[in-house]
Amino acid sequence: MQQCVPSEEIDEAVKWRHHLHQIPELGFEEHETAGFIAARLVEWGYSVRTGYGKTGLVGTLSQGTSSKAIGIRADIDALPISEQTGLSYASRTPGIMHACGHDGHVSMALAAARTCSRLNFDGTVHFIFQPAEENEGGGRAMVEDGLFRDFPMDSIYALHNWPALELGQCVARDDQMMAxxxxxxxxxxxxxxxxxxxxxxxxxxxxxxxxxxxxxxxxxxxxxxxxxxxxxxxxxxxxxxxxxxxxxxxxxxxxxxxxxxxxxxxxxxxxxxxxxxxxxxxxxxxxxxxxxxPATINDPRCAEIVRNIASTMPGINVADALPSMAAEDFAFMLREKPGCYFWLGARRPGKNPGLHSGYFDFNDDLLPLGTEMWVSLVDSQLKAI
Missing domain, CATH: 3.30.70.360 (Alpha-Beta Plaits)
Structure with missing residues (x-):
């Protein structure tokens, strides 16, 4: 699939990301973040339902007659870390910052949702914005609140920016991803x-x-x-x-x-x-x-789908890596539905602070790549015939 997200919309998504970076919120307290997300989704014609895992929300868009449905998850919470970046858009909240790139994950998912609202597909896509990924189990809370009961889907996907990998490298293992x-x-x-x-x-x-x-x-x-x-x-x-x-x-x-x-x-x-x-x-x-x-374990078929998409996209190349001993509560969703959690390399030249560092900042050069990955996933899995 050729690039389909206009550059001016990517530029706007970068502005969203910088705005979200300034208003970080801890798990189950992401009220302003959730409000920002919901307003964008409603503007593009999505049906939005809130209250899943307290501050989680789901934006749904259906087209055509197919019963096929997929989910795309982005985590929305920040960390109790004091920001040391000195950025013009640094956190305005003392002691809290987006030190794991969730501001970028939200912005990529929103940019993809905007493009998908214009896409000709047949089926349903659910954009799932999950609270409290950092330690508090927001993924489990969304499942317990009826995520898959209220939003039936065939498979679910999530990505994480990965500073240890070169920009654009995609790792989607067939099995273990996170401990x-x-x-x-x-x-x-x-x-x-x-x-x-x-x-x-x-x-x-x-x-x-x-x-x-x-x-x-x-x-x-x-x-x-x-x-x-x-x-x-x-x-x-x-x-x-x-x-x-x-x-x-x-x-x-x-x-x-x-x-x-x-x-x-x-x-x-x-x-x-x-x-x-x-x-x-x-x-x-x-x-x-x-x-x-629990451990984050991919479905092999879904992982293959992600790798196949990545292999056709400019700026992204499929790579292999060992699983991480860090943890991810997307695991609760993968216990209920087949899916794939994958990493997209986000290494910066020169200084490259890792995740959970007070000097970390999401690499905006990854934003168009992640956005295109999500759009391509929707297009490939819900292709109109």
Missing amino acids: AFGTFEIKIKGRGAHGAMPHEGADPIVAASHLVSALQSIASRNVSPLQSAVISATQIHGGDAWNVIPEDVVIRGTTRWFEEDVGAKIEARIRSLAMSVAAGFDCTAKVDHLFRY
Whole structure:
């Protein structure tokens, strides 16, 4: 399919992106963002329904007589990170910024929706704007609120800008794309004491220090070397004074895996190690582990569709890459419907801050490529005969 999005509309989409970048909102709080999206969709003739996952919305356009339907998802939330870019369109909200490119994802989906409103296709396209992708499970919330009940579709697709790949490289694997994700909190309780008289207490800081090291043995000694597992302690909190051994220490972190049995083994071993290590220092441990997101697994047929489209598009080339141990709650949607989650390379020349950096900014050079990918997907899957 030849380029069909006018350059002046791409320029306008860049302006949308810069506007959205200035008004970042955290998960389930994206009211202004959702309002901006809905206004554009209504203007182009889409039927818009709100309230899915609190602040999520769906824009639907049907043409012809076919029952075929596809979904295109864009995530809309920002992160609790202070922006350091110094851009003229930097975040206006202290401590919150679009550090993952969701402002660009929204703008590409909106630009594609605008073009699709003029496209001659046969069937239905649902543009799904999802809240709270970052940690809070907005994808799950939309599914639970009846996304697929109210909007029947044959397949669903999502993309993510990927700064680690060269601009325009497209990775759509047949299977694993992103890992499953869990969080843990371990509360170690000891007996406080004077720092000069540690023998009179039970030191939870020493126990916590040994436990953080022991947790690393799970991936190396309890999980097969042919499987993937990551356990990262990311927080330790305890103590308030220089000369006081505290009563309690809290360790928090994340777990990552692909196979469900590995996730179960990680949880079991965290509990076992926490109890035994704490006991070895005359302390006790309480463990809370939450399974947050499942692994993001593509449907091979849908992944092939994406690769076939990418292979015909100027500026995009199909590439291969290993899956990421980061997580993505589009996984909840892929558990319900066949679909494909893919990456589009967004590397910048020179300095190239990664995702979730306070210096990150979506690469606007990717915007026309992503827009054309979405338009081509609608055209290929809902082609009018």
